[in-house]
Amino acid sequence: MVANVLLFASWADALGPSVRLELPEGATVRHLLDAMTARAVGKSLPKPLVAVNHKYARADLHLRHGDEIAIIPPVAGG
């Protein structure tokens, strides 16, 4: 499957506002994180969480076609 992944803050500065990733069918959030970490090699970006359809997602969640996927660097609201 092709995932269009939204990026924010330091991750967006380093890699742009979104990236397209080719992932195997049945890929999990953990697979996505591994692929994104590979893209970020050498950029010293902070470890992120992943949101799927506007919710924080566990590492074992299976991604589906059409999911809205986002990389969430450490948040600093308030």
Added chain:
Amino acid sequence: MVANVLLFASWADALGPSVRLELPEGATVRHLLDAMTARAVGKSLPKPLVAVNHKYARADLHLRHGDEIAIIPPVAGG
């Protein structure tokens, strides 16, 4: 010594804004409270604290001529 004791709230409603008490020389706050309680017999007033010179006073404090003495019913500020 003669003590002029200031009263507030329910105590003032029952006994007026102040009362004069004759106390033995060397009387303590406890003596004062006993004398005031005697005055309040039958009026079902709440148990008060005593302030001397604008500070809450312990029962064993000795009263002196010229002290500003007040009966402090349960407070309800805020």
Added chain:
Amino acid sequence: MRAAIVDRPLDPASLLAEVATPASGASTLFVGTVREVNEGRVVTGIDYSAYGPMAERELASVVAEARERFGTERIVVEHRIGTLRLGEASIVIAVSHARRAAAMDAQRFVIEEVKRRLPIWKREHYADGTREWVDPTRAPHVAEVR
């Protein structure tokens, strides 16, 4: 740092402005108001009365203790006395601090100490025309049936 007992309406926004500074990360405001129902009785207004000089002294002490304990000068408290209508503010506490936790801790410290120590009394006016001095040391249900 400022603490006052006043006999005019309180203005929360002006107290908030008074404590705010570019060094603050957080400001908090606490507003105590006259509540329409207290322990099941319909309240129409409140008289607050104070032992003035002692109330001023205790309030100044509370604020000074909060400054020592939480490390900020930016604390302003006004307590109103006199006759208040429903919904009117009886106390406003404004605090600002570099750190939010300290601002919130100081706010709570000040209101709890005010309730515990200030020689201020309130007489509630009820819808049935009666008035009664509020005594927080009485158990609520005992108070009802007395």
Added chain:
Amino acid sequence: MRAAIVDRPLDPASLLAEVATPASGASTLFVGTVREVNEGRVVTGIDYSAYGPMAERELASVVAEARERFGTERIVVEHRIGTLRLGEASIVIAVSHARRAAAMDAQRFVIEEVKRRLPIWKREHYADGTREWVDPTRAPHVAEVR
């Protein structure tokens, strides 16, 4: 109950007015502001950016959880995004409740959950012309020397 992410200046007094009701015994206001010094560096301004739809959703969840937990509908939160100057408010939380302890507990719950969960990021502008995304997960002193 209302929660919003907005890109205009916040007005704390209007949020306080929005939650106040004659049923309240206490109202609290929390105002988070841009601080002039953070971890020893002089800050001149902040850009806040959000993952908009998720931030709105999380903020609404935080407010709904506070309502359940503390038993009041009277909670309003606005978080500002965009470029803020020194001393400007980034977040305002207003709560009112019959009981003061619950109002203060709800206030603290909301700000702590906002800090923990909202997908909002801030980039500080420093006096030396540099800018940096704030990462609360980094130890302060490590951040300084990196």
